[in-house]
Amino acid sequence: MLQAKTCRPAVTSLEGRGDVTRSLPAAASADEPPVVYITERPKFLEQLVRQVADYLTSQYPTTYEAYAAITVEDHIPGSDPSIHHIAVVNLATLSDTPSLLPSALFACCSIPPNRLVQGFEREDGVQEQLSLDDLTRVLVGRADLTKLDAEAAVAIFRPWPSPCCREIQSKNCLELLQTALVKPFGSRNGPKSFGPSWELSWVTDYVIDMNILFCPACEKLIARREDDKRRDIWKRLPSIFGLEVDT
Template structure:
């Protein structure tokens, strides 16, 4: 954001002639935030926002400081103009949070990542803390601080894409919110490494990727998930001590092992969150005796609980 003095121009001249952006494109007035009796004009890119100063001053220390700077040259102008170096869509969303409330009620339904990221980033930049907190609270409802072995893989926000979890990691870093990272890292581990490197494209055309350190963390964590999955697959060969048909179950479990590592099944030796064994056994039609199945489930729960307990250390949070 500019720390220079706001620029002023004749308000009447501005209404009769189309003003231009620094790139020479004619400016346009924003459809949602142009109030004819507003007393400040914010310019982002080639879009103008005419607003009232009071809400900006009350809600944002950054705007308060900027708008209190000397107007210079002794020239008295009714409507000052402030140049912002942000994408117009980012400013539009921030103004929605400032003017209409910070609890996301101005966002219809569940926000997509672009909207939520914009609110948190701009709220952080302009120090509108309640906008930031509203966005983080929404994220916390999908990114719990710890993995629970008995609750399955946490679902991400409904309108987020798989790659948007990359951005969640970055928002957690930006706002010093490490409680979001365990599940955000886990979601990133499910991505193809090529998708991780590719990142996500923002509205302004820039690409958002993980930092080198966080990318390394995800790749190392993926190795741990693959290793745990491979061991889980090997443990299935253990026939339960209460088995009533040892040879038959041993043959069945060997068949399960062969099926589980087949390319078309994708059950094991991957970083994906593991599907429980029982439905998989039923799906492939290779079901051992009930004692063996129960033994498999007990071992499965024990190993998953151990993995969840180690997860903060695996991703560098402990």
């Protein structure tokens, strides 16, 4: 939070704030940190916030299409992505960028609860955690998403093969769909409707982990069902997290 003119600024941002500090003017001496006063450089700070928000939007998008297009190569580098998720929620509130919140809170749902509550220690020694309101949003939202995930799995594997499969091996795919509903949901276990987009695929889990092989037509049908369900869940994120945000 940037404070009054006579105070040193304290910035809450992503881990590795070098990009921000490198943008600031040099300090008067090596013993003093650089200082920017809001009253002197408001346009600089506004521009900096816009640049940060624009970059974060590519990682925490406002549309499902952009979210689904993110690959493992696109994500913010770092050994612990939970650090970024928590920091972005706090930064979105600090910078009044509510459009980031649905995606950032959604990402926080993939963080183990104990890690979520604990937060993380920043490089400056400050413990960064979600506010109580945001922590509640994530925990309640995670419970709702887990229910929706189970409902989605039932819909994705409903025993109705692709019309293109009926003349070839519809009986086989029908049996596989029924099997998919009663077997444990993948060796990786856990919900598939939230978390990194590149890790989420019921089809991949079954094909690779459980050796349940659908015909190409049914595999495409299942993937389309999955995409439709994930898109529907995405549209509901603001209400799931108790937000009033245009997405």
